[in-house]
Amino acid sequence: MQLLLRKATKNLPVLGQFDAVQHMHSEWRLMLPVVGFGIGCALYVATDLPFPSLWIHTGILFSCLFAGVVLRIQKYPAVVFLAAVSAGTLCAGLRIAFIDSPIVKYEHFREIEGKALEIEGSAGNSTRLSLELTRIDGAPEGLPAKVRLIARGDVPENLKVGALVRLPVILRPPQGPIVPGGFDFSRRSYFSGIGAEGFVAGPIDILEDDGNEFEAWAAIQNVRIQVADRLLNSMNGDVGGIAAALAVGRRDEVSNATKDDFRDAGLAHLMAISGLHMGLVTAAAFFTLELVIAFVPIWALRLQPKKAAAFGAWIVALGYLLLSGAGTSTIRAFIMVSVGLLAVVLDRRVLSLRSVALAAIFILTIWPESVVSVGFQMSFAATSALVAFFEKYGSSALFRIHIGGPVVRAVKFLLVTLATTLVAELAISPFALYHFQATSMVGLAANLLAVPLTSLVIMPLLLLYTLLLPVGLESLVVPVLEPALQVLLWTAHFFGGENYAVFHVPQTTPIFLVVSAFGLISVLLTRGRMQVGIMALALLVAPLSFRPVHFGVLIDNGGRVVAQSGDETFAISGGRRGTFRDLAWARFWGNDLANEPEKLQKLCTMEACVVQLTSGETVAIVKMLDALRQHCATSNIVVLPRRWKGYCKGSALQISEEDIEYKGPAAIDLATGSLSWSRPQGNRPWNSLP
Template sequence: MAVPLWLSARAAGWGAALIAARTDLVLWAPIAMGLGIGGYFSWPGEPGWPEVLVLVLLGTAGLAAWILAPEAGRFPSALLVLVCFGALLAVWRAHSVAAPVLTFRYYGPVEGRVIEVDRSARDKLRITLDQLVLSGVAMEKTPARVRLTLGPGPPPEPGFRVMTTAHLQPPPGPAEPGGWDFRRMAWFARLGAVGSAQAPVLVVEPPVPGDWSLAGDRLRRSLSQAMQARMEGQAGAVAAALMTGDRSGIETATNDAMRASGLYHIVSISGLHMGMLAGFVFAAVRYGLALAGSAALCWPTKKIAAVAALIAATVYLWIAGPEVATQRAYIMTAVMLAAVLFDRRALSLRTVALAAVAVMLLRPESLTEPGFQMSFAATVGLIVMLGPWTRWAQRLPARLRPVLVPVLGLALTSVVAGVATGPVAAAQFGRVSGYGLIANMLAVPVMGVAVMPAGVIAAVLAPFGLAAPALWLMEMGTRWMIFVAGHIAALDGAQGYVVQPGPAVLPLMAVGAAVAVVGRGVVRGVAVGAIVVAAGLWLAASRPALLIASGGQAVGLMTPAGRVLSKPGAEFAVAEWLQADGDASSPATAFARIGFEGPRAQRSAVWENHVVVHLSGKAGPEAVRAVCHDGAIVILAGRAGADQDVAGCTLWDLPRLNQSGAVAYDTRRQVRVTDVPGRLRLWSLRGNRF
């Protein structure tokens, strides 16, 4: 049977499009790798050898087709290879960082080397230790690293070996099924336990002479303390965070104001900081060399400036520490400067694609982090906007360009970056900054024009004792940014809250946006359709009707007035629930809502014609028999007796919750648990191999 001419023509057109797409393979590479990496992290259980073998076979077949297939088949074959490679890379990375995880609660002496000092969300100083010794714990079962929240007093410096008495526990799981899993972050950070130490921290021995592994950390702390000594109050703490990455001096009130105003990205070293620093050094060196007159015409001043900027960025990375966000920012900056050295455009989609591939090669888990998603979303958005903006700016009246171009460019940059990163921030953090555009327009230019250049100048002049004027300028700039954050955060409607989307929304939206940028024709239309579908799924998202904390400390029931709590305990889990609900209320407000009643040790509520009972305290196990009837849901923050008859109810006691993790019921009483037997991941406590 003859093939219709229209179908033959359409097939020929598709073939030609696939052949042409091979020239854009570098743009598609991070998308394909990201699909593979994302597939690994979203897999319902830890992939075993059968899944790995399938990936290897598919990748091998794709590689063969990439080499041997007709021209039209090579592009999809290459994408298949990259998807399989991304998945296998994630599998390898997850196993390569494997380290022991504490499987029990520990209280006793803890000895180790300080490798990091930071501050918790509750404004408490923390230290991270490695080279650990735990009393009574075999070395092969001792975590590679632990993180301790400290009591009052100054923290020890990185590199010092210290000893204290501490409570330790395994990294906690998600607050609810499908929620953010701290265990995964801890796994890739090789963090095997977390805890607190109220006892004094004693120095056992100073840093080992000749050990340069933590020299940058010690220099960072020294520079941070020197800056805070010269600049009083939070201005010094924010300036230290900008220049050294040490955020331990920033108070909770300042952090909250920065978040509410949409300026929190300022105090976390990212592509913005690295780009500003490298850009200032690049411009200063290039224009400085131009002063050499005719000799500068013979020098490759642009490349010399790029080398100087790369050196400055490398030193900045060494001082700021090996945090993932800092490394990611450095890679992006280094790739762009390398493009200058090879006579390529520094700001292009290809450069960003190469940077994304480099980051995923080093740390595939970065794909799941908000910083990675927001950094690349903002950068791609700005590059896409750059072409149309340049053409439009040329149409402005010549007399007004010197004024309008900077002002409108800044406003447009803030709008584009906000639009690109807004959905990610809302999905990841459940918050939307109502006046973030205004705050960024007021603060970011000061940071780029005054604060970061003054920091670089101060660093150059400090050895000669001439840094005071630059530090003064830096202090004035940081005070202005804090002033803007505080006043914007105080406005009504400064911060809005949104319901957490389902697990498919953000990946679908991200892939759709990426394909819409690099795709063409019908492919671009399908990508836009995927974004629309993701938005529809987000709008239709629903929250669990009943939530149970993993330790049984709290129960949350959704009511028309919002989620009501059985108890104000389990503060972290409860705060996560309310944030995911899009509820700005505090745990105390949620506890005060009408729903649960009864004495503290036996709280009860009615849901869907069934009783929900939360038992706690010493009398809790004995009370199970009296409430376990008529299909009640009973939560016991303890262990039920072996002789208890629980046939008349659904009982969630501590042993069962220890196995399941947090529990969620939907409106149809369908149950989801965090840890499903047979579907555990490496970072699940019962899924790791130690």
């Protein structure tokens, strides 16, 4: 690659004196195979492209590695990159192959037995339950590994994590995407071992209080519940809910209005335990322990304060990981801080792209599917951008906050916070636009207030609160913690409550995400004039690659729910309002989530229901065969049973109820008459339903 870069620029009149290799980052040889590994993982997980067998990939991988060794691997990075892509594909394929969890194919009623893994409240007096199955209808064979259920109404008060329960349920396949190109919930469920979801259809019978194999995990989960309850009892309303969310990841006690304001203010990352929270807790523990060890003479003489503090901070981070529920994003954050603390122990630089690359390759090796998750993408985008920023400007006088008087240091702190917030916001904006179809317009100002408050006050106080719980002195922290949380809550309401707080865009194609990610990676791999040029090119090309979808109609639930896009909001007929489907469809069309959808006109008879679209077209949901000929001739879109398709004559677009059930919702472009399905169909286990 070095030779190719030099030859490519040698004979150019402007670039004749320009050595491209010298403008690469010093760690580019390490970062490039990590990028290749991630590309291999993404190709296998996110697409439905046919790939050779795992044995062929293994042969390609070892062939590339052998060639790299023989040809001196450092001189041929292209060989390493190809091997990394093959290794990523192989790793993702093995991960999928080793998950042996049957998936429920149809909706049906069953009686199940299983161990309670998670118990969490949700909106509308409902409880979310996750069970590890032991029996279905008395049979222990052919079971999905886990099921996720919604229990309406009250659940037994003595139901705890680890309990063995028996209950009647209605099971169905895990839900797929709600819009074309949307988030694939069935893929996430598959990698989580969840083979079915549904509703509790009767009383829950507790057969045992706990099980030996779940004893440790159940104890940790019950401690989480107790900590959350103590916080909620100490501080009322959303203040207590926010404290529980930051401390143990329990967000069910935060009102929907407050969640919306946090999201619109660009502060949603504070509500989900991730790298920021793990980093803050670990940093607070590290600096506190280092200070304590340095001030105790006998410890300072026998120990190296920095390395001892790193080990102690790692123990605290591990405890926070368990207390927060050990979710995937939290485990990812724990791995990242572990790599940083290891760098401290080994006397390496903590803030380096080498550490970020090592953390990424470690995470992708264990969870290759993480590469397509929004948490992984935004977390590593922000972290990589901040590390690169500090590598370049961290030694400047502005970042030496400890130098100067109180006023100078305060000004420097605010400027550094502003700069880092701006860099992080710019890095994650393309990913937010693609995944959420929105980005906060006030996020910079809101984070400028909220992040220092959370970093310097709230998280250290929550850590102290948790440490004082066993001795019953946590109430000493509440008089300081509660006002700080109230300020954070006020910040979210102040910035997120404005109409101009969020910029909405419609759903775009994956090309925008690929171009944005490629631009960011290219900027990280380069330096100097090449970096500036690539950055300018990325800022130009990325907006040009943004192509909104043109599907104006969405049909779901066997045709009983029909919606059409509009300027400010969409119009819909059928279904309940305020559901997650409504929110997802509003995002799909780039509508403000606060706007209530309008109502489409619908006329139903015994033979059919006809929905009148705002643009004049009609959608007919045919119930009786006698009315099929009339509606096939007069309607623009006809929803009918698959077995009736041979009787429908005319130019109407025909959509079967069965296809909507297993592939839907259906998306229609009225201008071209094209039809697209939300759920991908292919040879991956999570999208191979009938």
